[in-house]
Structure formats: structure tokens, C-alpha cells
Amino acid sequence: MLELVVFSLLNGLVFGLLLFMLSSGLTLIFGMMGVLNFAHAGFYMLGAYLGFSVTQQVGFGTALVVVPVVVGLLGALVERQGLRRVHRFGHVAELIFTFGVAVLITEIVQFAWGRPAKRVEIPAFLDFPLFRLFNASFPAYKAFMLAVSVAMFVFLFVILTRTRAGLIIQASLTHPGMVAMLGHNVPRVFMIVFGIGCALAGLAGVIAGPVLGTFPGMAQVLGSIVFVVIVIGGLGSLGGALLASILIGIVQTIAVALDVSIGGALASMGIGLGAGGLLHELGSVTVAQIAPILPYIMLVVILIVRPTGLFGTRET
Amino acid sequence: MTPAIELEGVHKHFGATPIIRGVDLVIEAGTRQALIGPNGAGKSTLFNLITGRYPVSRGRVRVKGEDVTGRRPYEINRRGLSRSFQVTNIFPRLSVFENVRCAILWSLGHGYAFWRFVHRDREVQRRTETVLEELNLSARRDVPAGMLSYAEQRALEIGITIAGGADVILLDEPTSGMSRSETEQVVQLIRQVTAGRTLLMVEHDMSVVFDLADRIAVLVYGQLIAHDTPERIRGNAAVQEAYLGVAAHA
Amino acid sequence: MSTPAGATTRPLAVGDTRTRRLHGCGAWLAAVVVVLLLPHVIRTPVAVPVMNQMGIAIVFALSYNMLLGQGGMLSFGHAVYFGLGGFVAAHALNQAGHGAWWLPLPLVPLVGGLGGLVFAALFGSFSTVRAGTVFAMISLGIAELMAASSLIFNKFFGGEEGITANRTKAPVVFGLSFTTDREVYYLIVAWALAATALMYAFSRTPVGRMANAVRDNPERAEFVGYSARWIRYVTFSAAGFFAGVAGGLFAANYEILTAENMGLNASGGVLLMTYIGGIGYFMGPVVGAIVFTFLQSMLSDYTDVWLLYLGIVFLATVLFVPMGLTGILVMHGAAWRARRLGRLAGPYVVTALAVAVAALGIVGLVEMLHVLVSAPPSRSTRRLFWALVNVRTIAPWILFSAIAAAGALGLRWTLPRAAAAFADASRPGPAQ
Numbered sequence: 001m002l003e004l005v006v007f008s009l010l011n012g013l014v015f016g017l018l019l020f021m022l023s024s025g026l027t028l029i030f031g032m033m034g035v036l037n038f039a040h041a042g043f044y045m046l047g048a049y050l051g052f053s054v055t056q057q058v059g060f061g062t063a064l065v066v067v068p069v070v071v072g073l074l075g076a077l078v079e080r081q082g083l084r085r086v087h088r089f090g091h092v093a094e095l096i097f098t099f100g101v102a103v104l105i106t107e108i109v110q111f112a113w114g115r116p117a118k119r120v121e122i123p124a125f126l127d128f129p130l131f132r133l134f135n136a137s138f139p140a141y142k143a144f145m146l147a148v149s150v151a152m153f154v155f156l157f158v159i160l161t162r163t164r165a166g167l168i169i170q171a172s173l174t175h176p177g178m179v180a181m182l183g184h185n186v187p188r189v190f191m192i193v194f195g196i197g198c199a200l201a202g203l204a205g206v207i208a209g210p211v212l213g214t215f216p217g218m219a220q221v222l223g224s225i226v227f228v229v230i231v232i233g234g235l236g237s238l239g240g241a242l243l244a245s246i247l248i249g250i251v252q253t254i255a256v257a258l259d260v261s262i263g264g265a266l267a268s269m270g271i272g273l274g275a276g277g278l279l280h281e282l283g284s285v286t287v288a289q290i291a292p293i294l295p296y297i298m299l300v301v302i303l304i305v306r307p308t309g310l311f312g313t314r315e316t
Numbered sequence: 317m318t319p320a321i322e323l324e325g326v327h328k329h330f331g332a333t334p335i336i337r338g339v340d341l342v343i344e345a346g347t348r349q350a351l352i353g354p355n356g357a358g359k360s361t362l363f364n365l366i367t368g369r370y371p372v373s374r375g376r377v378r379v380k381g382e383d384v385t386g387r388r389p390y391e392i393n394r395r396g397l398s399r400s401f402q403v404t405n406i407f408p409r410l411s412v413f414e415n416v417r418c419a420i421l422w423s424l425g426h427g428y429a430f431w432r433f434v435h436r437d438r439e440v441q442r443r444t445e446t447v448l449e450e451l452n453l454s455a456r457r458d459v460p461a462g463m464l465s466y467a468e469q470r471a472l473e474i475g476i477t478i479a480g481g482a483d484v485i486l487l488d489e490p491t492s493g494m495s496r497s498e499t500e501q502v503v504q505l506i507r508q509v510t511a512g513r514t515l516l517m518v519e520h521d522m523s524v525v526f527d528l529a530d531r532i533a534v535l536v537y538g539q540l541i542a543h544d545t546p547e548r549i550r551g552n553a554a555v556q557e558a559y560l561g562v563a564a565h566a
Numbered sequence: 567m568s569t570p571a572g573a574t575t576r577p578l579a580v581g582d583t584r585t586r587r588l589h590g591c592g593a594w595l596a597a598v599v600v601v602l603l604l605p606h607v608i609r610t611p612v613a614v615p616v617m618n619q620m621g622i623a624i625v626f627a628l629s630y631n632m633l634l635g636q637g638g639m640l641s642f643g644h645a646v647y648f649g650l651g652g653f654v655a656a657h658a659l660n661q662a663g664h665g666a667w668w669l670p671l672p673l674v675p676l677v678g679g680l681g682g683l684v685f686a687a688l689f690g691s692f693s694t695v696r697a698g699t700v701f702a703m704i705s706l707g708i709a710e711l712m713a714a715s716s717l718i719f720n721k722f723f724g725g726e727e728g729i730t731a732n733r734t735k736a737p738v739v740f741g742l743s744f745t746t747d748r749e750v751y752y753l754i755v756a757w758a759l760a761a762t763a764l765m766y767a768f769s770r771t772p773v774g775r776m777a778n779a780v781r782d783n784p785e786r787a788e789f790v791g792y793s794a795r796w797i798r799y800v801t802f803s804a805a806g807f808f809a810g811v812a813g814g815l816f817a818a819n820y821e822i823l824t825a826e827n828m829g830l831n832a833s834g835g836v837l838l839m840t841y842i843g844g845i846g847y848f849m850g851p852v853v854g855a856i857v858f859t860f861l862q863s864m865l866s867d868y869t870d871v872w873l874l875y876l877g878i879v880f881l882a883t884v885l886f887v888p889m890g891l892t893g894i895l896v897m898h899g900a901a902w903r904a905r906r907l908g909r910l911a912g913p914y915v916v917t918a919l920a921v922a923v924a925a926l927g928i929v930g931l932v933e934m935l936h937v938l939v940s941a942p943p944s945r946s947t948r949r950l951f952w953a954l955v956n957v958r959t960i961a962p963w964i965l966f967s968a969i970a971a972a973g974a975l976g977l978r979w980t981l982p983r984a985a986a987a988f989a990d991a992s993r994p995g996p997a998q
Contacts, residue, residue: 367789390790390792390793398789398790405783405789406786407778407782407783407786409781409782414775417775418775419790422790428773430774430804433770433771434774435770480790
């Protein structure tokens with residue numbers, strides 16, 4: 001039991017930090033430009049597929065460096081040529097545009113790499129058990145994922161708070177007009193932030209590809225969860241995104257690991273649900289089946305009760 | 317006669333910053349009154365409090381004798397109070413005709429009906445055309461409101477405000493940004509459409525204020541320092557000090 | 567997205583009110599006649615099933631535009647009400663087949679509509695509190711919730727296989743047993759016409775007109791006495807009703823409903839087709855639904871990557887032609903009124919030729935690339951434009967690149983001329 005909890009916590013942490021890698025860029029982009037980048041998970045997927053190809057041709061290390069840069073540049077291009085153009089038509093138009101980009105990325109990926117899932121091998125030098133606890137081992141690759149996520153958070157934090165560029169970015173978050181008046185090229189700041197956000201998503205894709213699977217549906221699967229994360233954490237808040245990512249990562253992982261049905265749990269507490277009928281059907285649902293729904297219930301509840309999320313400052 | 321608007325001990329702060337610090341104001345029905353004061357005094361905020369755009373932090377607001385503190389804007393509007401905005405707040409993609417018509421629908425009892433056609437209602441049609449005539453915008457009735465000139469939009473803004481037949485009308489800087497001749501036209505329009513109704517307007521143009529207002533209320537730093545006839549306000553030392561910053565001689 | 571005023575209620579209106587009304591009625595009548603005669607005119611076996619699909623898509627897309635074009639609400643989960651309506655209709659149809667109640671097939675879409683309405687009223691009670699991005703996100707959340715729920719409530723959703731129904735078991739009325747596609751076609755046509763008329767009527771009611779106002783300026787709407795939230799709620803519920811009607815038609819036509827019909831892909835599809843058609847015009851979604859369904863059914867026979875082309879077209883529409891196909895047509899209204907439309911024929915034909923050439927080249931390259939990257943190394947030929955092409959030789963690549971380049975150059979030459987011709991034709995003043 002303890003082993004289950006510990007490993008669920010650890011795996012949850014890994015998953016959560018991966019979610020953070022994805023959501024940090026998204027929440028920054030939203031906080032700064034008010035745009036919910038529907039295509040963000042698409043850049044993640046692009047990163048995973050490019051990582052697959054580069055790893056195959058050259059090596060994992062190269063992929064780790066090259067792919068985020070390529071994806072970041074693509075993101076900057078999308079912002080410059082596309083998003084900027086629709087910006088003046090309002091938020092709805094921006095959402096529709098990023099939705100279109102998401103569709104296009106999915107189609108391009110399927111076009112170039114085909115529909116079946118790709119098997120990405122964990123690089124040999126990371127493929128060993130890091131430590132053993134109780135009876136199970138914790139793979140080194142997961143520790144690597146943890147390390148990269150943490151390093152990335154530190155990197156972002158340092159850049160945003162200690163460098164001049166970071167201060168300009170922070171200021172543009174709340175007062176883009178004023179920052180422009182002060183002589184800074186705000187559109188370029190936006191483009192850079194968008195590009196960095198996409199680069200981070202691409203990096204997450206390279207790292208997560210071997211573990212979470214590389215298949216055309218991966219953007220859709222993770223995309224919605226990432227929205228949940230940034231909404232709960234607060235749109236525009238990095239700290240909120242971090243907390244929400246870890247929270248959801250752990251909740252999801254634990255819920256999936258628990259193969260208990262609600263009816264069973266209630267029964268062990270002495271509450272019986274009548275045989276047959278709707279309640280019984282509800283009761284036979286296991287916690288693992290509920291797990292995918294939980295984040296969305298949280299999403300809807302938070303959107304109704306507190307649209308700015310836990311730490312956010314703006315809702316639209 | 318019940319006063320049109322009564323403010324009792326109204327306070328408003330945003331976070332820790334107090335904007336309105338205890339205002340008691342009574343606007344009699346049927347009068348035309350102006351709310352003046354230096355920039356940042358809180359005039360627009362007071363409007364927003366009266367019309368329900370912001371909730372009051374403390375105090376009570378009464379419209380036509382009924383307590384409307386904390387009510388939503390549409391609830392207050394349905395009780396016969398209507399306001400215009402300093403920054404033009406129209407429906408840009410609808411035509412001028414439709415803009416005015418939207419302002420009339422509720423007052424003619426159409427509510428949320430989805431079982432009758434709006435264009436078949438003769439009364440709606442007639443009233444909209446009348447308002448358009450008054451605004452001098454009949455020739456522009458099919459133009460999308462977003463494409464009107466500034467002065468036309470300001471006129472439409474007033475039109476939307478009065479179309480519903482509200483008897484308490486709040487106008488927020490109706491002549492801002494206008495030339496002399498445009499201002500004169502708007503003053504004429506205001507005089508026409510507010511005949512027999514209660515008017516409270518925020519204005520910076522003193523000639524308009526003295527032209528239209530029966531009484532003037534002066535707001536400085538969120539407090540009412542005077543509420544009197546124009547002549548007495550003109551000679552009021554505190555008002556002069558607030559505007560000119562010097563101790564005035566009596 | 568700048569659109570002309572009142573555009574959501576006037577399909578393609580010219581002239582004064584009386585001639586406008588006459589033109590409007592005439593157009594309706596013409597449409598009815600055309601639609602009734604269609605199966606007799608186009609006799610290919612695949613025509614009627616495709617037209618059935620179009621009819622369903624038209625109703626669905628129109629219901630979606632009640633939200634997007636008229637209400638300003640972007641939903642990523644409208645298919646939820648389509649699917650739920652369909653499931654309710656399928657269950658009702660099954661029960662009717664067992665004799666539980668009297669429900670002839672023509673009434674099944676109504677049941678679907680009511681199902682859609684109930685769920686829209688339920689979910690709308692909290693989704694419509696705010697508009698904009700929050701509304702979009704809630705709609706996404708609900709879509710995901712439904713997708714996950716479909717695996718839990720097996721009795722209602724039928725698990726992985728979904729729910730099947732049999733329309734021929736329904737009670738027979740007027741001797742119609744709906745065994746053939748053509749009979750179902752006329753049922754769909756009848757319902758599509760009725761639904762279109764009703765939705766058009768809705769846009770002319772107080773709620774419909776205020777929905778436009780709330781879309782433009784929700785705050786001002788509050789200050790003229792309307793609760794923006796209630797307007798959105800009523801619009802949302804009505805849109806859910808008509809989506810349910812489309813779902814019911816789907817159940818009657820295909821006799822099967824699965825969770826896919828409620829899913830994000832279906833919601834994305836209706837967004838695509840509505841937007842391409844033009845959200846600022848009432849007839850926009852109709853145009854979009856017809857074009858989208860046509861491309862979907864025709865193209866998929868010729869190429870694997872039709873969705874890629876559609877995605878490109880969609881993105882191009884968002885970036886360059888946000889008013890949609892209908893918008894392009896309406897843009898030519900000025901030229902039509904001035905009777906100068908004829909002089910556009912020349913420049914437009916040349917431009918169309920250039921576009922066709924460029925498209926030919928690009929499509930050729932894309933298709934060849936697709937074979938190259940995805941087919942096994944043994945396969946190297948593909949049937950392309952009625953010729954067998956070997957993608958592993960250099961010749962076809964050079965050929966198609968040249969064609970694409972020629973098309974692009976041609977466009978570069980004709981596009982400014984076409985634009986100038988359009989500007990000239992559209993200028994105010996008498997015909998010359």
C-alpha cells in the first residue's frame with residue numbers, strides 16, 4: 001500500500017511537471033496576449049514526432065537541443081504571419097485561428113509520419129533503474145524528466161525576474177500599451193514569448209514521446225488537460241500553473257492506480273446501492289474510470305465559481 | 317413628489333483606495349441637474365454606482381423611491397432609469413435603426429419572446445422612427461453604427477439612452493470632443509428629449525452646464541461640496557477653490 | 567471579423583422592402599423546387615446518400631451559427647447536443663419499434679430536438695453565464711465530460727458499439743415505410759426546410775435581435791433592460807434544440823449513434839464548415855455545409871489527405887477571407903446593383919485558371935510527397951490526375967513544381983488586375 005502511494009506520488013510528480021512544461025508556455029502566452037493557444041498541444045506533438053525522427057537519424061542528445069529550437073521558430077512564424085493578422089478581429093477570431101492551426105498540425109503530422117503510433121526508444125544511457133524502493137524500481141529516465149522540468153522552471157523564473165528582458169515581458173503582461181510607449185517593440189516581445197512557449201512545448205514533446213507515446217491523437221489527449229491546468233492555476237500565473245500541474249498530475253495518477261469501484265467503496269462503508277438501475281450503473285464505475293473526468297469537472301466548476309483561477313489576475 | 321434619485325451615505329472604494337467618500341445627494345423629479353468637478357473627482361464612478369455597473373461599498377441608492385442598492389443594471393433600467401456613456405458604447409455591427417430599436421424592445425414589453433416578429437410590431441417601428449427623427453439620423457438608418465462619424469455616434473448614444481422612454485436620464489459627458497456647433501446641436505437635442513423628465517449629466521463644458529441645468533452638484537475627491545442653483549455655485553468660494561486652487565475672495 | 571449590419575437576418579437582400587420581400591419569397595420557392603427535384607436530376611447512386619448527409623449538416627451548421635454568428639458564442643462542444651439528441655431519438659425509435667408508443671419516423675427528429683433542448687437547457691444554465699473565452703472553455707470541458715461519460719453509462723450510450731435503431735420498424739404513416747434512401751431524403755428535406763425557416767424566424771424575434779446586440783456589446787444590452795445572460799441562455803437552448811433535430815435526422819438516416827457523434831471532432835467539423843460558409847450571414851452555414859460535405863465525400867475517394875487540404879482552406883479563410891464564401895458573394899452586391907458584374911467575368915476567369923494551375927501543381931506535389939513518406943519502399947506509383955506517376959523518379963517532381971510555379975506566377979499577374987476590376991465594378995455611380 002505504501003509502495004503504491006509513494007510510486008503514485010512520484011509518477012504523479014513526473015506527469016505533473018511534464019504538464020507544467022506544457023502549460024507554462026500556454027499560460028504565459030495567455031497572460032500576455034489574451035490568446036488561448038489551441039495549437040499549443042500541437043506544437044508538443046510536433047516536438048515529439050520531430051524528436052522521434054532526429055533521434056532515429058542522429059541521436060537523442062541532438063534532438064533535445066535541435067527540436068525545441070525548430071519548433072520555437074515555427075511558433076514564432078505562426079505568430080508573426082498568422083496570429084498578428086487576426087489579432088484585430090478579437091478573441092473569438094484568435095481562438096478560431098489557433099484552432100485551425102491545431103487542425104493543420106495534426107493533419108501535417110499524419111501526412112508526414114503516418115497514422116500508426118511511433119515507438120520512440122528511451123536512449124540507452126538513460127535506460128536503467130535509478131533506485132529501488134520496496135519491490136519496484138524507479139527508472140532513471142523519469143528522474144531525467146523531473147530534472148529537465150525543474151531546470152526549465154528555474155530557467156523561466158530566473159529569466160523573468162532577474163533579466164531585463166524578463167522584466168519587459170512581465171510588464172507587457174499587464175501593461176502592453178505602456179511598455180510600447182516606453183519604446184519597446186511589444187509585437188516582437190509577443191512573438192518571442194510565443195516562440196519560447198512553443199519551444200518549451202516542443203521540448204516537452206521530445207522528452208515525453210518515449211514515455212507517453214507518440215501518436216496522432218496525443219495532442220488532443222493532453223491538450224484538454226493542459227487547458228484545465230492553466231484555468232485552475234489561474235490564467236497568466238506561472239506559480240499557479242506549477243501548483244495546478246502537480247495537483248492534477250498526482251490526482252490523475254493516483255486515481256488511475258486505484259482500481260476500486262465507487263460501489264465497492266460505498267459498500268465497505270456500509271452503504272448499499274440497489275441492484276440494477278442507474279445508481280447501480282453509477283456505482284459499478286471504478287475510480288480509474290472517473291479519473292479522466294475529474295479534471296473536467298474541476299474545470300467547469302472553477303470556470304463557474306472563479307474564472308480567474310486560483311492565482312490568476314485576468315479571465316479573458 | 318418622490319425624488320428621482322437619492323443617494324444616502326454612499327461610499328465606494330476599489331481595493332484600499334476610496335473613490336466616493338460618503339455622498340448624500342437628492343435629485344428632484346423633473347429637474348435638469350449637472351454634476352461637475354475636477355478630474356478624478358469620481359463623477360463617472362458615481363454614475364456607475366447609481367446605474368448598477370458597480371456595487372456600492374456602503375450606503376443606499378434609491379431610484380424613484382425604490383431601493384436599488386446592489387441591483388443589476390438591467391433591473392435598474394427596467395425601473396425607468398437610463399444612462400449614456402462617456403466612451404461611446406453602441407452596437408457597432410447593427411444598423412442605426414436596429415440600435416435604437418434594441419433600446420425600445422423591453423419598454424414595449426417584448427421581453428424574451430421568441431414567438432413573434434419584431435418587424436411586424438407597428439409601435440416599435442413608429443417609436444424607432446420618431447427617435448431617429450429627433451436625432452436627425454433618419455437618413456443614416458441603415459448604416460452600421462460603427463461607421464458613423466463621431467458626432468453622429470454621440471447622438472446615437474443619446475438616442476439609445478432615451479429611446480426606451482426612461483424618465484430618469486443620466487448623460488455622461490454628452491458633448492465631449494465636440495466642436496462649438498456640434499455642441500449646440502446636442503444641447504438642443506438634450507433639451508428636446510429630456511422635456512418633462514429628470515436629467516442628471518456630467519459635464520465639463522460650463523456653457524452647456526449653465527445653459528441647461530436648474531441645479532448643479534459639485535463633486536471633489538469623492539465628496540459633494542455644493543449642490544445649488546447655478547448663480548450660487550458660481551459665487552461659491554469652496555467651488556472656486558477646488559477649480560482654481562486659490563482662496564477666493566467673497 | 568467585420569460584417570455588414572443586420573447581415574445575419576438578410577440573406578442576400580437588395581432593393582426596398584416590398585421588392586425585398588418578393589425576392590425573398592421567390593428565393594425560398596426556388597430553393598424548395600430545386601431541392602424537391604434534385605434526386606430526379608442527379609441520378610448517380612451516391613448522390614442521394616450524400617445529399618442526405620448535406621441536409622443533416624445544414625441543420626446542424628445553422629444551429630451552430632445561432633451561437634457563433636448571431637450570439638457571438640464560440641462553442642467547441644456543440645456536437646454534444648447533436649449527439650445527445652441523436653441518442654434520445656434512437657432510443658425512442660427503438661421503443662417505438664417494440665410498440666412502447668406510437669412514434670412514426672417523421673416525428674423522430676422532433677424527439678431528437680427535445681432531447682437536445684433538455685440537455686442544452688441543463689448545461690446552458692451554467693455555461694452561458696459568461697461569453698468569450700470562458701464560454702469556449704466550458705464548452706470544451708462539457709464535451710470532454712460527455713466523451714468520458716459515454717464509457718460509463720453503457721445503457722444509454724451503448725458502449726463502444728453505440729446504439730442502433732431500425733427506422734423500418736417504426737409505425738407507418740401515409741404508407742411511407744422509409745425503406746429507401748430517397749424516402750429518407752424527402753423526410754430530411756422537409757425537416758431541413760422547416761428547421762431553416764424556424765431558425766430564420768427566430769433571428770427576427772426580440773430574442774434573436776437582442777442576441778445580435780449582446781454579441782456586439784453585452785454591457786450596453788444590460789443598460790437597455792436586457793440580461794445578457796438570459797439572452798445567451800435562450801439562444802443556447804434554441805441552438806441545442808435544432809442541433810438535436812439534426813441528431814434525430816442522423817439517427818433516422820444512419821440508424822446508428824456512437825460517442826464519436828458527440829465528440830470534439832464532430833464539434834470541430836461543424837465549426838469548420840460554418841466558418842468557411844460565412845458566419846456573418848444567415849445562409850452562410852448552408853453554403854459551408856454543402857461545400858464541406860461535398861468535399862468530404864468526394865475528395866476522400868481520391869486522396870487520403872483531404873482533411874489536410876480542408877485544414878489549409880480553413881486557415882486561409884480565417885486569415886484572408888474571414889467573411890467566408892457567402893461574404894465573397896455578398897461583396898459583389900454593389901457590382902450587381904450597378905449592373906457591372908459582367909465585366910468581372912474576364913479577370914475572374916483568368917484568375918480562376920491561375921488558381922487551378924497552381925492548385926494542380928501543389929496537389930500533385932503533396933500527393934507525391936505523401937506516397938514518398940508513408941508508403942512502403944516497394945510502392946512507387948500513384949494514380950494522379952488520370953495518369954500513373956512514379957514518385958521515385960525526378961521527372962514528375964520537376965513537372966509539378968513547374969506547374970505550381972507557373973500558377974503562382976500567373977496569380978501574381980492576374981490577382982491585382984482582378985482586384986482592380988472588382989474595385990472598379992463596385993464603385994458607386996451609374997453603370998457605364
